[in-house]
Amino acid sequence: MTSPETDLFTATELRGLTLRNRIFRSATWEGLADKRGCVTQRLVDLYRELAEGGCGLLISSFTNVLEDGSTIPGSMGLFHDRQNKGVGQLAEAVHQANGKLCLQLVHGGGQASSKLCGGQPLAPSAVETKLFPELPREMTLEDIKRTVAAFAAAAQRAKQSGCDAVQLHAAHGYLLSQFLSPHTNRRQDQYGGDIKNRSRFLLEVVEAVQNAVGKGYPLLVKLNGCDNLADGLTLEDATKVAKLLDTAGIAAIEVSGGTPISGDMNPVRMAHESGDEMAYNVILSRTIRQQVDCPIIAVGGIRSLHVMSGLLKTGQTDYISLSRPLIREPDLPNKLQSDAVEKSTCTSCNGCFKAAMKGEFRCVIP
Numbered sequence: 001m002t003s004p005e006t007d008l009f010t011a012t013e014l015r016g017l018t019l020r021n022r023i024f025r026s027a028t029w030e031g032l033a034d035k036r037g038c039v040t041q042r043l044v045d046l047y048r049e050l051a052e053g054g055c056g057l058l059i060s061s062f063t064n065v066l067e068d069g070s071t072i073p074g075s076m077g078l079f080h081d082r083q084n085k086g087v088g089q090l091a092e093a094v095h096q097a098n099g100k101l102c103l104q105l106v107h108g109g110g111q112a113s114s115k116l117c118g119g120q121p122l123a124p125s126a127v128e129t130k131l132f133p134e135l136p137r138e139m140t141l142e143d144i145k146r147t148v149a150a151f152a153a154a155a156q157r158a159k160q161s162g163c164d165a166v167q168l169h170a171a172h173g174y175l176l177s178q179f180l181s182p183h184t185n186r187r188q189d190q191y192g193g194d195i196k197n198r199s200r201f202l203l204e205v206v207e208a209v210q211n212a213v214g215k216g217y218p219l220l221v222k223l224n225g226c227d228n229l230a231d232g233l234t235l236e237d238a239t240k241v242a243k244l245l246d247t248a249g250i251a252a253i254e255v256s257g258g259t260p261i262s263g264d265m266n267p268v269r270m271a272h273e274s275g276d277e278m279a280y281n282v283i284l285s286r287t288i289r290q291q292v293d294c295p296i297i298a299v300g301g302i303r304s305l306h307v308m309s310g311l312l313k314t315g316q317t318d319y320i321s322l323s324r325p326l327i328r329e330p331d332l333p334n335k336l337q338s339d340a341v342e343k344s345t346c347t348s349c350n351g352c353f354k355a356a357m358k359g360e361f362r363c364v365i366p
């Protein structure tokens with residue numbers, strides 16, 4: 001177990017990467033990439049603004065490693081040479097503002113839509129679940145091999161384009177999380193069954209990425225600490241996955257929870273009555289933190305300086321990740337550090353998500 005770190009704003013090292021503070025921008029899809037998955041000037045401007053706003057590490061929106069994993073319009077891709085240049089421009093803009101950029105890599109799996117991914121979506125098993133908009137096709141061993149290689153190739157492109165780190169999206173019901181979850185993984189082969197087998201695909205991706213970019217390059221994972229589904233990934237099994245990732249040499253684990261069909265316990269929870277913060281995944285992250293050596297990143301509903309500092313001081317996390325508050329106030333980290341504010345004014349209303357679906361990525365509250 002790592003020792004508690006207490007200071008939010010002291011520079012820190014993550015696998016050799018110097019970060020100016022412990023506040024991260026959690027991966028946030030903006031819907032601002034063009035139809036070919038390339039970065040637009042709007043995205044470059046937004047990432048510059050976020051980096052100028054002071055976050056220690058800026059995690060990008062999810063970036064597709066293969067066209068057949070595309071889930072949602074306006075997402076970035078890194079499966080073709082034409083996409084490298086824009087990612088390089090993002091890294092440059094972030095570096096010019098003294099920030100660090102981590103590119104999040106994803107395959108949508110059964111959450112992809114045939115309209116965007118160009119065919120029947122792929123998943124660990126061909127199961128009917130509300131998680132999948134369409135019945136997916138069960139991945140063959142060849143599909144698995146090709147997808148593992150695609151994650152590695154995308155990570156290599158990210159590194160070559162100047163990104164400081166990559167994060168695998170193994171949460172929220174996307175492909176890597178589908179393999180971990182008994183809700184979506186009904187396979188009878190070496191990729192299904194107990195949690196060791198269900199982790200195999202993720203661990204193969206980790207190994208392939210490490211071989212592609214080197215073990216010294218920071219590789220993070222966003223993991224569901226629990227799917228919040230009756231037959232989903234449990235905290236007990238997620239802790240086992242975290243231990244396997246830790247042993248494999250992961251730089252840090254961001255602990256999220258839930259899937260789009262987890263009702264009130266989904267990954268992007270609305271605020272309840274008091275509108276007060278809930279830090280709703282910390283119950284998961286602090287349990288996992290006790291079982292691993294690598295640093296843990298807490299995400300979900302964290303809004304104020306005193307809660308952020310408290311979570312660090314009490315050893316419940318090593319880093320803090322924010323998504324919706326930084327849509328409303330990209331300069332929140334600077335404002336918190338200078339004591340200009342104590343708390344984000346984000347109400348967790350999720351209007352930002354609806355706006356992004358219309359191509360207007362912004363906070364909708366005046």
Ligand SMILES: Cc1cc2nc3c(=O)[nH]c(=O)nc-3n(C[C@H](O)[C@H](O)[C@H](O)COP(=O)(O)O)c2cc1C
Pocket residue numbers: 026027028029030060061062104169171172222256267268269299300301302321322323324325348352353356
């Ligand atoms: C508009 C929007 C887009 C999101 N896109 C992603 C994404 O691309 N990858 C990801 O891992 N999580 C994504 N999330 C989830 C956030 O990273 C985060 O886990 C969640 O919003 C909880 O944090 P918060 O309470 O600070 O917003 C998104 C959330 C929002 C609101």
